[in-house]
Amino acid sequence: MARNILKKLRKGYLLIFLIPSLTIITVFFLFPVILTFLIGLTSMDYTFRWDWIGLGNYIYILKDRWAAKILSNTLFYVFTTLIFFNVGLALLVSIMTVHINERVGSAFRTLWLLPRITPSTVYALLWLWASRGEETALFNWVLSSIGIQSVDWRLTQPWLLVILVNGFIGVSFGMIIFTAALKSIPEDYIRAASVDGASTLQIIRHVELPLIRWPIMFVTAYQTLSLLTSYEYILLVTDGGPGLFTTEVWALYSYHLAFVQYGGIVKFGYGAALATILVIIGLIMSIIYWKVFRFKELMLEPKIEV
Amino acid sequence: MLESIFNLLYFPPFYYYLDNLLREHIFSSQKGYITKFVIEGLNMVNVRLVDLSKHFGRVKAVDNLNLDIKDGEFVAFLGPSGCGKTTTLLMIAGIYRPTNGYIYFDDQVVNEVPPKDRNIGMVFQSYALYPHMKVYDNIAFPLKLKKRPKAEIDRKVREAAKLLNILELLDRKPSQLSGGQQQRVALARALVKEPQLFLMDEPLSNLDAKLRIQMRAELKRMQRDLGITTIYVTHDQIEAMTMADRIAVLNLGKLQQYATPVELYNRPANTFVAGFIGSLPMNLIDGDLVFGDGAAFLNLGELTIKFIGTQGSVLREVGAEGRAILGVRPEDIIVGEGEYEGDVFIIEPLGRDKIVHINAGGIILRALVPVGFDVDEGDKIRFTFVKKRIHLFDGKSGEAYF
Numbered sequence: 001m002a003r004n005i006l007k008k009l010r011k012g013y014l015l016i017f018l019i020p021s022l023t024i025i026t027v028f029f030l031f032p033v034i035l036t037f038l039i040g041l042t043s044m045d046y047t048f049r050w051d052w053i054g055l056g057n058y059i060y061i062l063k064d065r066w067a068a069k070i071l072s073n074t075l076f077y078v079f080t081t082l083i084f085f086n087v088g089l090a091l092l093v094s095i096m097t098v099h100i101n102e103r104v105g106s107a108f109r110t111l112w113l114l115p116r117i118t119p120s121t122v123y124a125l126l127w128l129w130a131s132r133g134e135e136t137a138l139f140n141w142v143l144s145s146i147g148i149q150s151v152d153w154r155l156t157q158p159w160l161l162v163i164l165v166n167g168f169i170g171v172s173f174g175m176i177i178f179t180a181a182l183k184s185i186p187e188d189y190i191r192a193a194s195v196d197g198a199s200t201l202q203i204i205r206h207v208e209l210p211l212i213r214w215p216i217m218f219v220t221a222y223q224t225l226s227l228l229t230s231y232e233y234i235l236l237v238t239d240g241g242p243g244l245f246t247t248e249v250w251a252l253y254s255y256h257l258a259f260v261q262y263g264g265i266v267k268f269g270y271g272a273a274l275a276t277i278l279v280i281i282g283l284i285m286s287i288i289y290w291k292v293f294r295f296k297e298l299m300l301e302p303k304i305e306v
Numbered sequence: 307m308l309e310s311i312f313n314l315l316y317f318p319p320f321y322y323y324l325d326n327l328l329r330e331h332i333f334s335s336q337k338g339y340i341t342k343f344v345i346e347g348l349n350m351v352n353v354r355l356v357d358l359s360k361h362f363g364r365v366k367a368v369d370n371l372n373l374d375i376k377d378g379e380f381v382a383f384l385g386p387s388g389c390g391k392t393t394t395l396l397m398i399a400g401i402y403r404p405t406n407g408y409i410y411f412d413d414q415v416v417n418e419v420p421p422k423d424r425n426i427g428m429v430f431q432s433y434a435l436y437p438h439m440k441v442y443d444n445i446a447f448p449l450k451l452k453k454r455p456k457a458e459i460d461r462k463v464r465e466a467a468k469l470l471n472i473l474e475l476l477d478r479k480p481s482q483l484s485g486g487q488q489q490r491v492a493l494a495r496a497l498v499k500e501p502q503l504f505l506m507d508e509p510l511s512n513l514d515a516k517l518r519i520q521m522r523a524e525l526k527r528m529q530r531d532l533g534i535t536t537i538y539v540t541h542d543q544i545e546a547m548t549m550a551d552r553i554a555v556l557n558l559g560k561l562q563q564y565a566t567p568v569e570l571y572n573r574p575a576n577t578f579v580a581g582f583i584g585s586l587p588m589n590l591i592d593g594d595l596v597f598g599d600g601a602a603f604l605n606l607g608e609l610t611i612k613f614i615g616t617q618g619s620v621l622r623e624v625g626a627e628g629r630a631i632l633g634v635r636p637e638d639i640i641v642g643e644g645e646y647e648g649d650v651f652i653i654e655p656l657g658r659d660k661i662v663h664i665n666a667g668g669i670i671l672r673a674l675v676p677v678g679f680d681v682d683e684g685d686k687i688r689f690t691f692v693k694k695r696i697h698l699f700d701g702k703s704g705e706a707y708f
Contacts, residue, residue, distance in 0.1 A: 191430070
């Protein structure tokens with residue numbers, strides 16, 4: 001009897017401690033998602049009228065002749081940036097800077113963090129300047145020295161520019177996580193491997209990379225989701241162009257429809273429906289990563305053993 | 307049938323045995339190539355450290371170390387933490403680069419040889435088993451790096467596992483093993499590539515006391531059987547005394563003494579070695595040394611010890627005078643009779659023996675007496691020293707006169 005009361009009391013305490021975070025999740029995540037979903041069921045425009053049209057918007061998405069292109073754009077953008085930059089280059093940079101002189105390495109990583117603390121418009125503007133069509137612009141000026149003709153990179157290679165702009169800044173997150181993980185590997189493993197006859201490359205391949213497997217998987221999953229919903233640099237650099245929807249991604253399309261007037265019409269309802277789809281894609285991705293990477297095991301016990 | 311003969315042939319101790327046979331009987335006859343072939347199976351090395359130093363900034367972790375380790379020898383580096391023993395080991399392994407001096411393997415300077423090319427096996431205090439690999443892959447790792455054929459790797463891994471009694475653990479992950487089992491896996495991994503030099507960094511420190519004593523004997527036996535030159539780092543003087551052929555005692559980066567366990571015990575070079583070696587610490591007592599009447603006298607408050615004969619002449623020769631430190635082991639104090647008298651201060655029974663603390667005019671001496679010796683706390687007691695086993699050290703430098 002007394003034990004039961006104690007148990008209830010303990011549960012009550014748990015609830016008290018959980019309330020702050022539960023509030024934040026409800027107000028800033030759950031509530032907006034529900035609101036988005038509800039707006040997605042209306043034909044709401046600038047008049048903010050709740051005209052319920054059921055699944056009308058979703059049927060419209062299926063009929064939208066740009067939806068397929070934008071979806072494939074999104075997947076291309078997310079996975080190319082992820083593989084080559086947010087995970088690939090991040091790994092390369094952290095491995096390289098960990099294995100060189102400590103001071104030089106951390107100075108290099110600090111430099112790479114600068115874009116993160118630069119306002120995004122300034123950062124995007126720098127890229128726009130560098131990629132201009134004039135011969136004196138940075139890219140053309142550098143490339144002309146190896147005989148490549150001057151072009152406007154934004155018009156001729158929009159995807160390259162979009163991925164570079166996002167990837168260059170995206171590296172820093174993985175870089176920080178991977179560097180911390182690499183530095184937490186007990187030195188004895190590295191010593192044992194080098195005595196066992198491994199070269200530096202073999203140590204990286206057979207000891208260090210397997211030991212930071214969990215951080216790599218975490219960064220992969222986390223960055224997939226954040227790339228999926230990111231659009232600000234694309235907005236600033238190409239705004240989905242050049243031409244029709246060349247570099248338009250799903251999140252940007254949703255933004256365009258909801259907040260930018262096409263022929264004087266603001267489609268809150270349709271934009272919200274698109275955003276809902278994005279949330280669903282994100283959820284599916286999370287579940288896939290959870291299963292494939294067996295994150296449950298990660299939660300069960302610490303995986304960096306000492 | 308044929309395969310089992312081959313397996314037998316591949317057993318490393320067998321090679322060592324064969325090698326010795328061949329050295330004794332065939333080496334002098336002109337068939338040099340046979341010896342060469344057999345010795346390759348087990349290539350031992352002679353390690354020489356010449357003026358070896360390692361500085362970390364302004365800290366001299368190892369300072370001008372000179373040591374010679376013969377092939378097949380089991381040498382222990384002994385000292386308190388921070389004495390430079392592990393630093394020295396890591397320099398021999400090639401992980402640290404010496405600030406000054408040279409490391410020789412036989413006649414070759416290996417300062418610039420990377421660890422992977424030194425052909426050494428190493429066991430760490432933490433065992434350092436790769437947590438993502440099964441026991442089998444941990445042991446196979448050095449051979450895989452050498453790109454040996456699969457069949458050979460498999461045979462050698464099983465041999466090493468058999469030698470260390472861990473055959474049934476090959477499919478487990480290190481996290482599923484006990485400390486003692488992990489230790490065996492670490493040993494197997496170090497042995498599997500048939501190293502010319504075996505380095506062990508406090509390998510028994512993480513084991514419980516009982517297992518440690520068992521592994522101590524096993525390690526010693528294994529080293530004898532395989533005959534691999536071995537350097538063993540420890541802060542535990544019992545480990546060093548029981549296992550090593552020779553012990554290098556280090557303190558503050560400097561070599562204090564390099565000698566056999568018996569010699570370290572009987573002839574400590576200075577007060578540091580005297581105090582560090584021996585499970586019951588040596589009595590070290592400050593005194594005043596004066597000469598007179600053709601003998602030397604050590605004044606210890608109410609006690610005076612007279613040195614005549616060889617001991618007296620040694621003191622006279624080196625011109626020792628003034629502050630000196632008496633060193634006498636508890637078992638070298640004879641209790642019950644003798645020229646000195648003191649009060650029994652406290653008694654600590656040890657089972658077979660007991661330690662009697664004697665207060666003689668303000669000086670506390672610990673004496674080891676058999677448990678049957680009848681004495682009580684507060685008793686007056688007579689005692690004397692085994693004169694020829696007394697040590698005397700310079701009061702300033704701590705160096706031994708005898």
